[in-house]
Amino acid sequence: xxxxxxxxxxxxxxxxxxxxxxxxxxxxxxxxxxxxxxxxxxxxxxxxxxxxxxxxxxxxxxxxxxxxxxxxxxxxxxxxxxxxxxxxxxxxxxxxxxxxxxxxxxxxxxxxxxxxxxx
Numbered sequence: 001x002x003x004x005x006x007x008x009x010x011x012x013x014x015x016x017x018x019x020x021x022x023x024x025x026x027x028x029x030x031x032x033x034x035x036x037x038x039x040x041x042x043x044x045x046x047x048x049x050x051x052x053x054x055x056x057x058x059x060x061x062x063x064x065x066x067x068x069x070x071x072x073x074x075x076x077x078x079x080x081x082x083x084x085x086x087x088x089x090x091x092x093x094x095x096x097x098x099x100x101x102x103x104x105x106x107x108x109x110x111x112x113x114x115x116x117x118x119x
Contacts, residue, residue, distance in 0.1 A: 011088040024103045045102040056098040057082040
């Protein structure tokens with residue numbers, strides 16, 4: 001996982017996020033309260049909150065490791081549920097790693113055996 005973000009390059013676009021997410025095995029795009037979300041089955045992995053913000057649902061330790069630079073902690077009430085990624089400050093490798101982590105947390109064993117990048 002990459003702490004921090006991308007200092008001075010091209011921002012990650014929503015289309016970049018879409019391509020990275022949909023490259024993961026069996027991930028689909030679906031509406032989530034009027035926003036694009038990326039899912040594995042019914043489990044939401046990430047949501048494009050707006051054109052410049054991606055919410056990625058990773059575990060607490062992964063969220064805390066990614067915090068800083070392009071990533072801030074994502075809270076739902078009192079529960080830490082992932083990271084909020086500022087796409088203007090992120091690089092594609094960071095976004096890909098976070099999406100892969102979210103995928104790994106939700107993937108059934110049959111998919112985890114092949115890994116998130118072998119789809």
